[in-house]
Amino acid sequence: MALCKRAPDGHRMIIKKPELLAPAGSLEKLKIAILYGADAVFIGGKEFSLRSAASNFSLEDIKEAVAFANEHHADIHVTCNIILHNDNLEGIREYLQALDDIGVKAIIVADPYIMTLAKDMGLKLEVHVSTQMSTLNSEAIHFYQEMGMDRVVLGRETGIKDLKLIRKRCPKIDLEYFIHGAMCIAYSGRCMLSNYFSRRDANRGGCSQSCRWYYDIFSNGQKINASEDDIPFSMSSKDMCLVHHIGELCEIGIDSLKIEGRMKSLHYIATVVSTYRKLIDTYCEDPDHFKDEGYVEELEKAANRAFCEGFYDKTPDDTFQLFNLRDEHPTQEFVLRVLDYDEKTGLAMVEQRNYFKLHDKVEIFSPVHKNLYFEIDKIYNEDKELVEKANHPMEILYIPVPEKVFLNDMGRKVK
């Protein structure tokens, strides 16, 4: 497929847009991700997936996810990316068959046994090589290509120069690249810190994030962080954010741009997905007149760690790392979700998601319109009685909003 074409007025357009791939840890988040513009969503199954936590989907949930995605022309990818132990070997075949029958678009796999099995079974679904395999070069990608793999998710250590070469040398296989989210400090799949420190298996989703702990550090037996005020050692990366490079990634024809964070909040998903959606669409519409304005500010509203650009331009140095956990800050608070809007009365029906009160300043954001700022000057409860504050989770309320808003628009408190 050609990458570009000329519009009737002569300006250049990019027609092969990369897929925007978003995470989801629940059906609600999945729906929001799709409504806010994700082309595909990746989710974990209850079995064979990292993050073996509450954020994983049962087969029933996956069925519902696929139905919803189909209605909205989006795809579902399911992670099956654990490194198998002998006692995990049972039931995989049945599980893959079930996923295929449900109609998921792809599975994301780390273990070569599952890769081969899925292909031998003749399933319709695509098989994607997980980032857990830390694939960084074309020679390894050719190996996967010969195994019949449909896509390789590149390791996070891949820089842009290498990425360009890889794209050129591997034109026939889909490449997925990580653009936003938390980063492991280690080569993926090669970290056993959690296994040794906490007896929790990182390669089966049990990671205790030992890298982000504090460590006393000794050189030749001398304590380096000797005094109370000295910053202890830690191995904590700032979060990756490639907002300023999306254009370049579109230009070289990367097939999929991935946002990380299956454990993240609804607010995070809505904010991050919609920002990148608008960015990709705006850029591809008219790449030569694109202005990189406002996007990073928007992303920061849903960030709880400082951003860095990972390995994009260079190997990360000290400025890419958090040596002090106080560097982490809370995200802006997500307070409401819009359910309906009455144009006659100017009242929005909303669902409370966090505490807010009269005279709070709120920003409504949406996949369909620009951000809208206003001060809350009235709050009605479900019986249309005036109240001062909204302090019951999920309660239905009405507030006057100066412009038209839509179902699933979200409101966050502005400080």
Next chain:
Amino acid sequence: MIEFDALEKSARERNIPVIFKEGITFIIDELKKRKAQSVLEIGSAIGYSSMMMAANVPGLHVDTIERNEACYKEAVVHIDEAHLNDAITIYHDDALTFDTSRLKGASYDVLFIDAAKAQYRRFFEKYIHFVKDDGIVIVDNLDFHGMVEDPEKASNRNTKALVRKIERFRKWIKRNDDYHVDYIPVGDGLCVITKKKHTLKLAVHLNDISYLYDYLQLGVKRIIVGGPMSAYTLHKFTLEEIEEMSQRIPDLYVMLNGLYDEHEIPKLKRVIDAYAKMNVKGLLFQDFAVLHYVKNRYDDLDLMYAPMTLNTNYKTLNVLEELGISSAWVAKEIPLEEQIEIKKHVNIPLMIQGHGVQYMMSSKRHLLQSYENAVHKDFDLDHVMLEARESDYHVHIYEDERGTTVYSENKLYTLDLLHDLSIFDYLYIETNYMSNIEAIEVTHAYSECLRLYNEVGSQEYVHRMKDYLAMMRKISKPLDRGFLNDSTLYRLEDVKRRDNHGTM
């Protein structure tokens, strides 16, 4: 010699494959030489070869399995006519599904596989357990009329696939230290595969070339070295040094075990090309780029898959064997029981770590330099240790041009577990963070204990091992058992359950 020429002639006239005369004569001589008492034959055809063996080797019993019903029935008649019923037991069955508990004659002096070539490997794997140590397996020529050397010479697809299968079998046998192959140039050629007594052998990560001979003298079988582009080693030898070592050691493995960036690939290939020209026996690797490049280029270079953390089940290793790996290093973060389970289900040689500090993590980032810059302090980056505040487990951390690597301070030890470990092929001694003296002493202890276990007997081993262990506790500390008796949790429910119990 008693012969059954009429039978041979009639078989040939009907295109029933029977062994050529020089072949069976050679086998009969071999059986006599070995004073063989029992033979297992896969593929009786019409009974010619079993009859030849049974009739010409006094005291020999032949067990033979034939799948084809017509052949089987005819064989029964011939055996009967020749009055060899007492010397030959013939089974009508498919050897691949045959219930081996019916075999009366095990263990056998000789296994003779005279059946579908495409299944050699499966027959071999199924029946090799019923062959005595120092017994032999005889198969047809593995150089399939020159075609194995060059599969493209074969004309049709099926033949090509067959040739490839045989070629894989040949390579696998050649690379497996438990077997020794001789080619016998009689007729079209025969292969005699000797089953050696399986032993666990020592592999040492060499950190200092001046001790090379000491290790070899201690009976270390395999030397593993770091070189250009290696990861996880505190010492890297130059290509010249490796070349020189390769001339002196038959079993030298080089670590090409990093994860490589695209721009490093040309250099990676040059380094591989260089090793291929030397007498290097194999490479330790984790990046599939290495496998992909070597696989169709350098037949003689063994590929040991050593991704440190990933080899945790047998099915994956079996898949990877199909894809070209020739041996593997089992992850040490799983219980010994599971490691043994893996060994039981794979057919490639496996290495496990026996002693030394334990790899924990690697990062492409320069984490120590970053810290140094962030806190504005200068310190010696070569001897750094970390103590986690939430754990009393201490670790070494070092940096090189490939990034940062973390090792446990505790050293794994298995000196008293050799009986359980003997099923494996190589026991690896990690010498990172050991002095030369410690490395030599530790190797000495393992090599002596292995010798006692293999050559003297397990009682003597158990008895003497205690002294060595006491010595080792003094020179190689702190010691621990790693994950050998311990499994990890990964489901959140399980973690919660454990942590609650911990506090209750």
